Amino acid sequence: MPDRTDFYRRLNINTGAxxxxxxxxxxxxxRKAHPDVNKSEGATQLFLDIQEAYKxxxxxxQKGNYxxxxxxxxxxxxxxxxxxxxxxxxxRIKEPQIIYSLVDIVSTKDEEQKSADLPLNISLVLDNSxxxxxxxxxxxxxxxxxxxxxxxxxxxxxVVSFNDRAKVLLPSQSQxxxxxxxxxxxxxxxxxxxxxxxxxxxxxxEIRKHPTLNYVNHIILITDGHxxxxxxxxxxxxxxxxxxxxxxxxxxIGIEWNDEFVDQLCALxxxxxxxxxxxxxxxxxxxxxIASLKEAFSRRLTLEVIPAPGIMMLSAFRILPEAIPLPxxxxxxxxxxxxxxxxxxxxxFLVDPVPEKIDRVVIASGEYVIKKKIRDQNxxxxxxxxxxxxxxxxxxxxxxxxKAISHLTFYRLQEKAQRDIASGNPGTAYQRLLNLSxxxxxxxxxALAKIxxxxxxxxxxxxxxxxxxxxxxxxxxxxxxxxxxx
Amino acid sequence: MIxxxxxxxxxxxxxxxxxxxxxxxxxxxxxxxxxxVYPNQNRGLEVDFTQTIPKKLxxxxxxxxxxxxxxxxxxxxxxxxxxxxxxxEGQVITPDVDLNHYEAYDMxxxxxxxxxxxNSKKNKVFVxxxxxxxxxxxxxxEIPANSEVPLNHGDVLSLGKFKMKVILPKDMK
Numbered sequence: 141m142p143d144r145t146d147f148y149r150r151l152n153i154n155t156g157a158x159x160x161x162x163x164x165x166x167x168x169x170x171r172k173a174h175p176d177v178n179k180s181e182g183a184t185q186l187f188l189d190i191q192e193a194y195k196x197x198x199x200x201x202q203k204g205n206y207x208x209x210x211x212x213x214x215x216x217x218x219x220x221x222x223x224x225x226x227x228x229x230x231x232r233i234k235e236p237q238i239i240y241s242l243v244d245i246v247s248t249k250d251e252e253q254k255s256a257d258l259p260l261n262i263s264l265v266l267d268n269s270x271x272x273x274x275x276x277x278x279x280x281x282x283x284x285x286x287x288x289x290x291x292x293x294x295x296x297x298x299v300v301s302f303n304d305r306a307k308v309l310l311p312s313q314s315q316x317x318x319x320x321x322x323x324x325x326x327x328x329x330x331x332x333x334x335x336x337x338x339x340x341x342x343x344x345x346e347i348r349k350h351p352t353l354n355y356v357n358h359i360i361l362i363t364d365g366h367x368x369x370x371x372x373x374x375x376x377x378x379x380x381x382x383x384x385x386x387x388x389x390x391x392x393i394g395i396e397w398n399d400e401f402v403d404q405l406c407a408l409x410x411x412x413x414x415x416x417x418x419x420x421x422x423x424x425x426x427x428x429x430i431a432s433l434k435e436a437f438s439r440r441l442t443l444e445v446i447p448a449p450g451i452m453m454l455s456a457f458r459i460l461p462e463a464i465p466l467p468x469x470x471x472x473x474x475x476x477x478x479x480x481x482x483x484x485x486x487x488x489f490l491v492d493p494v495p496e497k498i499d500r501v502v503i504a505s506g507e508y509v510i511k512k513k514i515r516d517q518n519x520x521x522x523x524x525x526x527x528x529x530x531x532x533x534x535x536x537x538x539x540x541x542x543k544a545i546s547h548l549t550f551y552r553l554q555e556k557a558q559r560d561i562a563s564g565n566p567g568t569a570y571q572r573l574l575n576l577s578x579x580x581x582x583x584x585x586x587a588l589a590k591i592x593x594x595x596x597x598x599x600x601x602x603x604x605x606x607x608x609x610x611x612x613x614x615x616x617x618x619x620x621x622x623x624x625x626x
Numbered sequence: 627m628i629x630x631x632x633x634x635x636x637x638x639x640x641x642x643x644x645x646x647x648x649x650x651x652x653x654x655x656x657x658x659x660x661x662x663v664y665p666n667q668n669r670g671l672e673v674d675f676t677q678t679i680p681k682k683l684x685x686x687x688x689x690x691x692x693x694x695x696x697x698x699x700x701x702x703x704x705x706x707x708x709x710x711x712x713x714x715e716g717q718v719i720t721p722d723v724d725l726n727h728y729e730a731y732d733m734x735x736x737x738x739x740x741x742x743x744x745n746s747k748k749n750k751v752f753v754x755x756x757x758x759x760x761x762x763x764x765x766x767x768e769i770p771a772n773s774e775v776p777l778n779h780g781d782v783l784s785l786g787k788f789k790m791k792v793i794l795p796k797d798m799k
Binding site for chain 1: 627637638639640641642643644645646647648649650761763766767768
């Protein structure tokens with residue numbers, strides 16, 4: 141551990157000096173020590189020492205680390221990042237080329253022990269439109285009740301139901317009594333249409349009753365329908381929610397719900413959307429969601445990636461903790477960072493031909509921000525590769541990234557088949573799903589291969605996807621992206 | 627660019643899997659990772675035509691179109707560019723190759739369906755769909771209208787429902 145007063149001594153000031161005082165002291169010290177003025181032996185070293193001290197103390201984040209007794213040079217202390225590439229080097233060729241990069245971030249055990257667990261602030265937003273009538277609502281009621289009873293004593297929970305209007309059944313609180321839960325859920329009955337915005341807005345307001353800084357905040361949306369006309373309002377709200385460290389995840393029941401919309405909505409906050417076929421899985425989904433939120437190390441992780449000039453980001457896909465395609469943008473809200481579990485994103489970049497003189501290419505620069513209770517932690521990284529003119533000297537990609545790209549290809553094939561259907565080419569969609577099926581079969585994914593095959597045949601006779609097949613294939617190939625198919 | 631061996635799709639250097647058909651493009655030797663997988667159902671039509679195609683034709687020509695259903699060579703003119711279609715009485719522009727002999731109407735072949743362009747020096751052949759009503763495909767993949775699509779030895783070219791095997795004798799060895 142570095143001496144905590146050393147840097148301050150170098151600038152000849154006391155610990156706890158203000159920003160202004162540090163700046164002043166630096167100017168004074170530099171003037172005295174500059175090698176042009178100070179000809180004595182060791183002056184250069186002295187000058188460098190002052191520079192180093194100022195560099196750390198003038199940066200609030202690094203200063204914070206230094207004041208806390210952590211190594212100031214390692215601003216990422218306690219957090220590890222790992223960068224993998226699809227190629228050991230970029231090829232010196234006169235045409236554009238593609239490179240993939242797998243970016244991981246994980247917290248170390250030491251770091252986790254230092255920070256206390258954050259309690260949850262959950263809002264369950266439940267669709268009670270007419271279509272939910274009968275077994276769907278019964279199962280939802282039972283699952284909700286169990287989930288609430290399982291929450292810890294500091295956790296907050298609220299329940300909102302929505303059709304074309306929202307109703308707060310259970311206002312945000314910790315440990316509601318048996319009677320309160322019972323009364324709330326008795327008010328959950330089916331009527332009206334589906335307007336998702338009404339629901340998530342009410343859930344959002346419930347969560348915001350408590351300072352979001354002190355909790356892991358999350359809206360869990362359960363729906364079985366399409367929302368019409370309020371999509372943009374929903375996206376705006378999701379962006380607002382993300383800015384305030386509130387995540388959204390969604391569960392679609394049955395075949396009617398709009399998966400593309402819910403995917404997009406959740407992805408804005410780094411949350412996940414899931415499709416269940418079997419009603420009994422509702423409880424499993426809720427339990428899984430809560431359990432995974434409980435593992436939060438940070439209530440929110442953001443990632444900014446800026447490609448260098450001449451380089452374009454073609455796609456970004458988050459692989460861990462949940463597989464979701466990310467919208468193309470520079471700044472991502474990635475939801476919570478879990479303990480012991482890496483957060484992993486796969487990027488695809490298109491690199492323009494590189495000028496002769498350049499040997500080392502910066503592909504993109506990025507920064508993670510880990511939101512923590514006391515202070516945010518910034519972790520910068522740079523994606524870069526050397527140039528190589530001999531394609532033979534390149535080593536094959538590492539298994540991990542190769543597998544990720546292979547599985548991404550499957551996801552893309554079903555996506556393209558959907559586009560084929562949309563643009564009126566069922567023949568191409570049929571062929572594509574046959575290919576997908578044979579690739580899946582070769583990878584030992586027999587169940588999914590069979591679904592793809594059935595879907596191909598369905599398309600052959602109906603010129604369209606079957607109602608469930610489309611969602612099964614999409615979420616099935618997405619799930620493959622998780623390492624070891626968690 | 628890399629050309630996919632299965633579906634002729636062009637991909638950027640560095641791409642590991644064909645975006646159109648999912649075939650692996652880069653060869654990865656690492657046994658732990660994966661094996662090369664090429665779907666074969668879209669090519670299909672693997673036939674032994676050494677008996678049915680005259681030896682002389684195999685030795686001399688750059689490009690042969692072969693009907694697998696009839697097991698015969700489709701007659702094409704000896705020129706570097708020609709059109710394929712279905713001749714109809716009173717038609718102003720007639721196709722160079724008329725497929726009426728192969729039940730062209732039932733097969734959904736347009737009057738002027740496609741153009742074939744041959745570069746004998748480079749041993750390259752291209753097909754251009756002329757905006758046909760039922761479209762064309764190569765190895766089961768619909769091709770865009772009015773653009774050059776390369777044909778490789780062994781490809782299956784379909785005009786409407788009519789399937790032909792592409793044979794490039796110089797690529798056979």
